[in-house]
Amino acid sequence: MPVLNYGQTAIEWYFQFDSKLKRHYVTVERGRPVLLRGPLVDEPEQEALVLRRARWIREKLAQVNQPLASEPIVTGSRLRYAGRTYFTEVRHTPDILKPRLTFTASRFIVDSPDGVSILPDVLMPLLERFYRDRAHEKLLVRVRHWQRETGLQATGARIRHFQSRWASCDASNTLEFHPRVMELPTSVQDYVIVHELCHTVEKNHTKTFWSMVASHMPDWQRQHQVLERAVFGDAV
Incomplete structure (x- = not known):
């Protein structure tokens, strides 16, 4: 597997082609090489994409590779x-x-x-079920609120367990949210919703996309910074 040296950190990655994606995603997981997936690109382009997110990757590697909490x-x-x-x-x-x-x-x-x-590994499925129930109860209501506020319309919204993402907007403009979105402050939950609603119009993170996000949520950068400190994967 290719390796990118970023300061003192060696970032090993592998590429996974996904024809359904319009953009590239980086996923950082404990004890595994970084996953880059999305439209087909050659290795130099892959390296450029990894380099673009190298600082973020380094921070996430440090987080996810900390010793696991095992205390009851x-x-x-x-x-x-x-x-x-x-x-x-x-x-x-x-x-x-x-x-x-x-x-x-x-x-x-x-x-x-x-x-x-x-033990934490016994508790976590119970906690995630709680998040899922609260997401159905509260988050989907917020999606409808933000559709009215922004005028942007999704074809549907649902709660889904991703491997390493907070949310997504698929090709048919269905929004999907990981239950763990409910860990986040409500203002950041709103940002995630607005972010994905803007993807119903612009699938890529272009200047047009970010301008659209800013027009609906002027303080989006503050909320984005909170999200950046989370461990899930990020689009590039």
């Missing part, structure tokens, strides 16, 4: 939702068969049949 979740731990972290209470509930997660206005409550702690 206990009462007093904090879980993220809508840009905030909330107090979490873990209760031993021996009469249930499987762990259960609920959310009040001020805290997460985890009922566990196994004791007063729960």
Whole structure:
């Protein structure tokens, strides 16, 4: 696989052709080479695309390759939702068969049949299900709001688990959002929605596209910076 040296960081990447994509995406995952996918380009063009995002890639590699959190979740731990972290209470509930997660206005409550702690890999599917339910309840309503505000119309909107993206707008102008969008502050959720709605008109990140985003959300750059600090993949 080709390697790009960016300062002290060696960025190894591989290319995946995808005829359905109109632009190129970079995906950074733990313990794997960087994935570049999109329309067919030769290796020098691939390298130029990787170089364009090299600083971002370096930052994400440092994040995703940190040691995995393995400490159990206990009462007093904090879980993220809508840009905030909330107090979490873990209760031993021996009469249930499987762990259960609920959310009040001020805290997460985890009922566990196994004791007063729960491992992160057991909790994460419950948390993602919570995000998915909240996305159906709240995010899709915001999509309809922003369609009215911007005059931009998608053919549909749905919640979907991506490998490494926050959201997408496909060739038929259907918007898709990862459940983990609900981790983000509501202002950033709105930015993600507006961003994808603008892709219903302009599929690529051209000057026209960014001008359109700015016309509907003048402070988009502030929201984009928050999104840039996340670990999911990014378009180039």
